[in-house]
Amino acid sequence: MAEPLIVIRGLSKSFGGLRATDRVDLDVPEGETHAVIGPNGAGKTTLIGQLAGDLRPDAGMTRFAGQDVTALDAPTRSRLGLARSFQITSIFRDFTAVDNVALAVQAHSGHSFRFWRPARAERALRDPALAVLDSVGLGDRADVLAANLAHGEQRQLEIAMALATRPRLLLLDEPVAGMGLEESQRMVRLLGGLKGRVTIVLVEHDMDAVFTLADRISVMVYGRIIATGTPEEVRGNAEVRRAYLGEEATL
Amino acid sequence: MLHRSRTIVMAVGVLALALVPPAAAALNQPFYVDLFRRMMIFALAALSLDLVLGYGGMVSFGHAAYLGIGAYAVGILAFYGVDNGFLQWSAAIAASAVAALVIGAISIRTSGVSFIMITLAFAQMLYYLGISLETYGGDNGMPLRTRSQFAGLIDLRNPYAFYYLVLALLVLFLVLGHRLVNARFGMVIRAAKSNEPRARAIGFSPFRYKLVAFVLAGGACGLAGALLANQTEYLTPEFMHWTRSGEIMFMVILGGMGTLFGPVVGAIVLLGLEDVLSALTEHWQIILGPFLVLVVLFAKRGLFGLLPGEVLRDG
Numbered sequence: 001m002a003e004p005l006i007v008i009r010g011l012s013k014s015f016g017g018l019r020a021t022d023r024v025d026l027d028v029p030e031g032e033t034h035a036v037i038g039p040n041g042a043g044k045t046t047l048i049g050q051l052a053g054d055l056r057p058d059a060g061m062t063r064f065a066g067q068d069v070t071a072l073d074a075p076t077r078s079r080l081g082l083a084r085s086f087q088i089t090s091i092f093r094d095f096t097a098v099d100n101v102a103l104a105v106q107a108h109s110g111h112s113f114r115f116w117r118p119a120r121a122e123r124a125l126r127d128p129a130l131a132v133l134d135s136v137g138l139g140d141r142a143d144v145l146a147a148n149l150a151h152g153e154q155r156q157l158e159i160a161m162a163l164a165t166r167p168r169l170l171l172l173d174e175p176v177a178g179m180g181l182e183e184s185q186r187m188v189r190l191l192g193g194l195k196g197r198v199t200i201v202l203v204e205h206d207m208d209a210v211f212t213l214a215d216r217i218s219v220m221v222y223g224r225i226i227a228t229g230t231p232e233e234v235r236g237n238a239e240v241r242r243a244y245l246g247e248e249a250t251l
Numbered sequence: 252m253l254h255r256s257r258t259i260v261m262a263v264g265v266l267a268l269a270l271v272p273p274a275a276a277a278l279n280q281p282f283y284v285d286l287f288r289r290m291m292i293f294a295l296a297a298l299s300l301d302l303v304l305g306y307g308g309m310v311s312f313g314h315a316a317y318l319g320i321g322a323y324a325v326g327i328l329a330f331y332g333v334d335n336g337f338l339q340w341s342a343a344i345a346a347s348a349v350a351a352l353v354i355g356a357i358s359i360r361t362s363g364v365s366f367i368m369i370t371l372a373f374a375q376m377l378y379y380l381g382i383s384l385e386t387y388g389g390d391n392g393m394p395l396r397t398r399s400q401f402a403g404l405i406d407l408r409n410p411y412a413f414y415y416l417v418l419a420l421l422v423l424f425l426v427l428g429h430r431l432v433n434a435r436f437g438m439v440i441r442a443a444k445s446n447e448p449r450a451r452a453i454g455f456s457p458f459r460y461k462l463v464a465f466v467l468a469g470g471a472c473g474l475a476g477a478l479l480a481n482q483t484e485y486l487t488p489e490f491m492h493w494t495r496s497g498e499i500m501f502m503v504i505l506g507g508m509g510t511l512f513g514p515v516v517g518a519i520v521l522l523g524l525e526d527v528l529s530a531l532t533e534h535w536q537i538i539l540g541p542f543l544v545l546v547v548l549f550a551k552r553g554l555f556g557l558l559p560g561e562v563l564r565d566g
């Protein structure tokens with residue numbers, strides 16, 4: 001079998017004395033939706049940041065599609081096919097929805113040292129952006145200023161920006177956090193539709209979403225992955241239950 | 252796409268600027284040709300700063316450095332007998348662009364207060380360099396031997412010819428700026444200003460785009476410096492003093508950051524107020540100060556930004 005799409009070995013990151021991630025090993029094969037769960041402060045966002053290239057690890061290495069990407073920065077990794085959403089919604093608030101997505105298309109179509117033609121008039125940027133917006137259900141919101149979109153729509157927009165880069169790996173940091181029931185169901189449906197077509201690492205506290213979407217789950221506590229397995233295996237794991245005392249009921 | 256009311260104001264503004272010389276002649280007040288030419292030269296400097304500040308989100312607090320470099324390039328060449336304007340102005344643009352390349356390469360990797368302090372420090376360094384250049388008059392500066400010569404194409408000693416050349420250059424840079432901020436290049440620097448981590452996450456490496464914007468702005472401001480040297484027919488290190496950088500920045504903020512015509516409005520209003528108020532009272536700064544504070548407080552997008560039209564969409 002081919003090497004997993006993402007291979008992580010011994011990835012560590014400390015903030016001061018705090019080990020936010022501690023010798024993390026993880027393999028995610030192509031096509032899998034892999035959830036990472038764990039209590040607040042477990043190091044999930046830190047792990048996503050290290051995968052995306054925003055945070056330099058203190059130790060360890062990351063291979064993506066057979067290539068060692070440990071030393072590569074976020075823009076370079078994006079161009080290799082890694083895309084992410086942020087735990088705290090991160091969009092270009094003072095641009096319209098379609099501008100946001102068109103920028104993502106632009107970032108992946110050669111250099112931008114083009115000084116004359118209005119970017120908004122370029123069909124090569126506009127058309128794919130509109131198509132992606134449509135696919136996440138924001139087709140009729142294209143010309144709305146991103147800041148004026150509802151919270152759930154902004155999260156959808158983030159997914160659209162990620163998809164517009166045609167990623168092989170999608171890193172999602174709590175995509176349904178802060179959403180109402182209906183909004184979060186819509187997001188789960190959207191992500192379910194991507195399942196299998198793109199590899200996903202999903203950090204999420206919402207257990208309904210996790211158990212609906214995940215092929216496998218890793219449990220992180222104090223910076224370490226204490227268990228990895230299918231949803232059934234993780235559900236039955238005693239150590240996971242102990243770590244999750246307060247949230248046992250939902251598990 | 253520009254919002255209608257802004258397009259109208261811009262067109263009327265340019266037209267009004269074109270009518271200043273005949274109006275001044277009719278009123279027998281040639282002084283106004285001089286004043287408005289000065290305003291337009293500073294408008295060009297402010298416009299170049301706005302590319303960096305308003306569109307690129309880089310708070311460069313040393314923009315007067317490029318004004319000074321441009322002026323000194325003209326003055327020093329003239330000092331050695333090189334009066335050819337094509338040479339002088341090319342040198343002004345090239346020298347300030349190179350300075351911007353060095354300063355930008357060092358400062359752009361930082362942000363916030365560090366960025367402000369580094370750009371300010373470089374400008375102050377150049378200011379003191381100007382003071383130490385005894386050959387060129389030290390802190391007194393020196394007169395420009397003669398205005399730049401353009402092989403008989405245009406005579407800058409003719410105040411009207413000089414005026415319309417400055418106006419033409421200003422309009423040219425407004426057009427270039429409009430293309431640039433709405434092209435792919437402009438979208439990148441505006442995206443990086445809006446949300447740099449997001450811009451990086453979708454695959455942009457903003458550094459080189461910001462650096463190029465910084466260099467283009469430096470070069471354009473160098474040209475403004477070349478014009479200023481011809482305007483005052485004198486050059487002094489004062490051109491590079493930090494208060495001058497502050498003044499240019501104020502023009503941008505007053506007129507409207509992240510708009511193209513805003514800096515033009517800002518330059519005209521600020522220099523116009525200085526002129527009117529200083530004629531009324533010697534304590535004019537006491538009146539000007541509070542006025543500026545009020546504008547910043549109540550018109551956050553600046554005077555031109557008060558007009559309808561979303562700032563970022565309407566480059």
Ligand SMILES: Nc1ncnc2c1ncn2[C@@H]1O[C@H](COP(=O)(O)OP(=O)(O)OP(=O)(O)O)[C@@H](O)[C@H]1O
Binds near residue numbers: 040044
């Ligand atoms: N930039 C930083 N500087 C200092 N400490 C940090 C930084 N980022 C994260 N931490 C700390 O590292 C630990 C892990 O944080 P992280 O955000 O990765 O957790 P998380 O699992 O994503 O938590 P949550 O579920 O609340 O989002 C926390 O204790 C956090 O306070």
Ligand SMILES: [Mg+2]
Binds near residue numbers: 044046087
């Ligand atoms: Mg987190």
